[in-house]
Amino acid sequence: MSTPSSPYVHTAGSVTTVMLRVIYALLPGIAAYVWFFGWGVAVNIVFAVVVALVCEAGMLALRGRPLKPFLLDGSAAVTAVLLALALPSLAPWWMTLIGTAFAIIIAKQLYGGLGFNPFNPAMIGYVVLLISFPREMTLWLAPEMVSGHSMGETMSTNPIFGHLGGKGWEWINGLFLLGGLWLIYKKVISWHIPVTVLGSLALMAAVYFLIDRDLYASPLFHLFSGAAILGAFFIATDPVTASTTPRGRLYYGAGIGVFTYIIRTWGGYPDGIAFAVLLMNMAAPMIDYYTRPRVFGHKD
Amino acid sequence: MKQKLWRFPGGLHLAGHKSESTSVPVTKARLPNRLVLPLQQHIGEPAKPLVAPGDRVLKGQMIAAASGYVSVPLHAPTSGTVIEIAEYPIPHPSGLSAPCIVIESDGTDKWCERRPLAHYQTLEPSALRNVLREAGIVGLGGAGFPTFIKLNPGPDRKVDTLILNGAECEPYITCDDMLMRERADEIVAGLAIMRHALQAAHCIIGIEDNKPDACAAIAQALRKVGMIDMRVMQVPTRYPAGGEKQLIQVLTGKEVPSNGLPIHIGIVCHNVATAAAVYRAIMHGEPLIARYVTITSAGTGAGVHAPRNLEVLFGTPMRELIEQCSGALTPGFQTIMGGPMMGFAVHDTAAPVIKTTHCVLVTQQATTAPALPCIRCGACVEACPASLLPQQLYWHARAKEFDKTQDYNLFDCIECGACAAVCPSNIPLVQYYRYAKGEIWTREREKQKADVARQRHEFRLARLAQEKADREARHAEKKAALALKQAQQEEKIH
Ligand code: SF4
Numbered sequence: 001m002s003t004p005s006s007p008y009v010h011t012a013g014s015v016t017t018v019m020l021r022v023i024y025a026l027l028p029g030i031a032a033y034v035w036f037f038g039w040g041v042a043v044n045i046v047f048a049v050v051v052a053l054v055c056e057a058g059m060l061a062l063r064g065r066p067l068k069p070f071l072l073d074g075s076a077a078v079t080a081v082l083l084a085l086a087l088p089s090l091a092p093w094w095m096t097l098i099g100t101a102f103a104i105i106i107a108k109q110l111y112g113g114l115g116f117n118p119f120n121p122a123m124i125g126y127v128v129l130l131i132s133f134p135r136e137m138t139l140w141l142a143p144e145m146v147s148g149h150s151m152g153e154t155m156s157t158n159p160i161f162g163h164l165g166g167k168g169w170e171w172i173n174g175l176f177l178l179g180g181l182w183l184i185y186k187k188v189i190s191w192h193i194p195v196t197v198l199g200s201l202a203l204m205a206a207v208y209f210l211i212d213r214d215l216y217a218s219p220l221f222h223l224f225s226g227a228a229i230l231g232a233f234f235i236a237t238d239p240v241t242a243s244t245t246p247r248g249r250l251y252y253g254a255g256i257g258v259f260t261y262i263i264r265t266w267g268g269y270p271d272g273i274a275f276a277v278l279l280m281n282m283a284a285p286m287i288d289y290y291t292r293p294r295v296f297g298h299k300d
Numbered sequence: 301m302k303q304k305l306w307r308f309p310g311g312l313h314l315a316g317h318k319s320e321s322t323s324v325p326v327t328k329a330r331l332p333n334r335l336v337l338p339l340q341q342h343i344g345e346p347a348k349p350l351v352a353p354g355d356r357v358l359k360g361q362m363i364a365a366a367s368g369y370v371s372v373p374l375h376a377p378t379s380g381t382v383i384e385i386a387e388y389p390i391p392h393p394s395g396l397s398a399p400c401i402v403i404e405s406d407g408t409d410k411w412c413e414r415r416p417l418a419h420y421q422t423l424e425p426s427a428l429r430n431v432l433r434e435a436g437i438v439g440l441g442g443a444g445f446p447t448f449i450k451l452n453p454g455p456d457r458k459v460d461t462l463i464l465n466g467a468e469c470e471p472y473i474t475c476d477d478m479l480m481r482e483r484a485d486e487i488v489a490g491l492a493i494m495r496h497a498l499q500a501a502h503c504i505i506g507i508e509d510n511k512p513d514a515c516a517a518i519a520q521a522l523r524k525v526g527m528i529d530m531r532v533m534q535v536p537t538r539y540p541a542g543g544e545k546q547l548i549q550v551l552t553g554k555e556v557p558s559n560g561l562p563i564h565i566g567i568v569c570h571n572v573a574t575a576a577a578v579y580r581a582i583m584h585g586e587p588l589i590a591r592y593v594t595i596t597s598a599g600t601g602a603g604v605h606a607p608r609n610l611e612v613l614f615g616t617p618m619r620e621l622i623e624q625c626s627g628a629l630t631p632g633f634q635t636i637m638g639g640p641m642m643g644f645a646v647h648d649t650a651a652p653v654i655k656t657t658h659c660v661l662v663t664q665q666a667t668t669a670p671a672l673p674c675i676r677c678g679a680c681v682e683a684c685p686a687s688l689l690p691q692q693l694y695w696h697a698r699a700k701e702f703d704k705t706q707d708y709n710l711f712d713c714i715e716c717g718a719c720a721a722v723c724p725s726n727i728p729l730v731q732y733y734r735y736a737k738g739e740i741w742t743r744e745r746e747k748q749k750a751d752v753a754r755q756r757h758e759f760r761l762a763r764l765a766q767e768k769a770d771r772e773a774r775h776a777e778k779k780a781a782l783a784l785k786q787a788q789q790e791e792k793i794h
């Protein structure tokens with residue numbers, strides 16, 4: 001019999017608790033989504049979760065890892081839900097299948113599974129779909145000009161990764177925001193990343209908006225166009241791939257905000273969040289190294 | 301008067317579970333028939349036995365002497381007969397046995413002659429320290445470092461502040477709390493003696509604010525003797541506020557330097573129970589032979605039904621204490637010496653209470669969920685009072701990259717367990733740190749050994765080379781002399 005050593009108390013929930021809370025926090029936003037746009041997104045989410053769990057189980061079996069703890073940890077489900085939310089709500093089933101499978105099999109399990117993947121799996125899945133099927137990713141949604149914004153042309157109307165513009169989006173985003181705040185309150189995520197993502201995005205937007213109001217969208221537009229809130233609270237905060245030091249998270253979040261603005265404004269893709277997150281995922285280890293806290297008793 | 305306090309980084313709010321064991325006054329534990337006294341109950345060299353099997357001893361009689369500077373003697377906790385000196389299980393994480401003196405009690409509990417020193421003020425600090433050393437006093441807060449050494453600031457070092465640690469931040473443990481409530485006068489008197497030994501300018505008694513009774517008792521004791529220049533300060537209840545470095549920071553705002561001691565910043569910190577022991581040693585001539593111990597249990601089900609604090613003679617088997625508190629050891633339970641955060645499981649409850657035993661905690665054997673990989677959530681970073689990155693330490697310790705663990709300041713970890721307590725992946729983080737520290741120490745020792753061996757080898761080579769050179773030189777000399785002789789002879793012939 002092995003006697004585990006101290007501490008003998010454990011005050012925190014499990015990984016499962018953390019992941020379940022993320023899903024709970026998304027539910028109000030998803031409900032509003034369904035209310036305004038119909039059951040499409042819900043079907044997508046359920047399908048993606050099933051695919052993710054099957055892929056996860058298959059890979060775990062192939063890698064000879066225990067199934068139960070890892071299937072129950074909830075991380076695959078969170079990846080699936082976030083990816084499904086990033087896809088157009090009318091995405092055909094095979095796109096959801098390819099994206100989710102890629103996210104779980106390649107981006108997560110081949111790197112070693114939970115805790116070892118350097119890139120956010122949901123965003124890898126999204127980007128793979130975006131690059132492989134650019135037409136399908138925007139096919140169903142007629143591009144629409146937003147009055148006064150030339151960027152309306154580059155931003156498709158993909159509901160999440162496009163811009164708001166339609167009625168209902170204030171509600172959906174507002175509820176995602178509420179869910180995100182609840183996560184901070186519950187200490188599932190810390191404030192550092194969401195605040196700096198949104199803060200730097202708003203700051204960039206404000207600067208350019210002041211330079212030329214006709215050419216650049218307002219900060220408010222940027223904050224409330226689909227992906228920003230979901231990205232700031234739910235995607236950029238994925239602990240495994242984000243920076244892990246308190247100070248590093250500030251730089252990490254700021255980087256995502258800045259890149260998002262750049263890609264949205266001058267890039268060729270509808271929204272920058274996914275690329276910005278992946279870019280900063282790459283930078284995270286370096287950020288961590290240079291932002292180590294001052295250890296107790298070490299005066300510099 | 302509200303005094304300014306500082307904050308230490310990280311920390312946790314833990315459920316205290318203190319009221320369970322504070323409802324009844326402290327009583328003396330039953331005199332055991334046999335007392336098992338490990339020769340090492342302190343940090344440093346084990347004591348050397350002064351008695352042999354068959355010897356009769358009196359309560360308080362020295363039975364083992366200090367050996368070396370970092371060491372203290374050991375005294376008989378009761379009168380009786382030494383029956384053997386042999387290896388017995390000791391309370392230690394390794395579960396190993398170690399040399400112990402076993403005394404069979406004669407039931408009379410008869411004291412040896414005691415020599416109180418009523419006028420300690422007239423004594424030199426060094427003489428005072430000597431008395432405390434002879435009384436076997438070590439830090440009773442848990443580490444067991446010889447107290448007389450900590451009362452020696454060293455030449456040209458001024459002590460600005462003497463802090464008494466009454467924080468007692470670990471859940472379940474209440475022995476210091478009860479001692480402060482019941483023996484505040486002794487603690488205050490002990491503090492005055494310590495202050496004299498250190499010539500400290502200021503004195504502060506730090507107590508966590510979840511112990512209002514203890515705090516009031518100490519404040520009243522101070523008023524009674526008119527010690528207006530000693531202050532009681534309540535510190536916020538947050539684990540590990542009772543860590544020496546943390547308490548110093550909260551009370552003074554100063555950080556003990558890494559690799560340094562509190563004395564390097566003009567501070568000395570002692571535990572409240574140590575102060576009471578100092579008082580008894582000086583004013584009553586009693587060596588350290590007993591202490592308050594919390595006997596309690598955690599979790600539901602069986603365990604200890606009447607949790608309380610007992611005054612326990614060293615050498616009393618933990619099992620007897622658990623029984624006295626209506627506890628039974630049923631399968632599925634384990635006994636922990638110390639608190640749930642920093643204590644360790646005792647493999648054999650026949651192991652005795654020693655000088656560093658502040659708590660005997662019976663808990664259900666944890667059915668720990670398997671550890672998952674680290675998800676880098678950073679919860680541990682937020683909890684760490686040393687501002688370390690526990691997840692990076694874990695990562696490198698697991699990969700056996702010990703140099704990297706040192707880059708991440710492994711040795712500033714105080715093993716408080718806060719990180720592991722909040723880890724959602726349930727990783728036994730502290731276990732990895734202990735392992736890494738152990739490996740690094742072993743390697744360093746080996747390297748030192750290797751260095752010595754290499755030096756010896758090099759020395760030998762040098763000596764051999766020197767001998768050879770000497771030989772050659774002698775040889776050459778002889779040859780030269782021979783040649784000269786020959787030349788001279790040849791000259792003669794011609
Ligand atoms: S709390 Fe546990 S899972 Fe989270 S970063 Fe620390 S070690 Fe990793």
Ligand code: SF4
Binds near residue numbers: 686687690714730
């Ligand atoms: S055990 Fe060490 S690393 Fe963990 S919280 Fe305590 S000091 Fe920090």
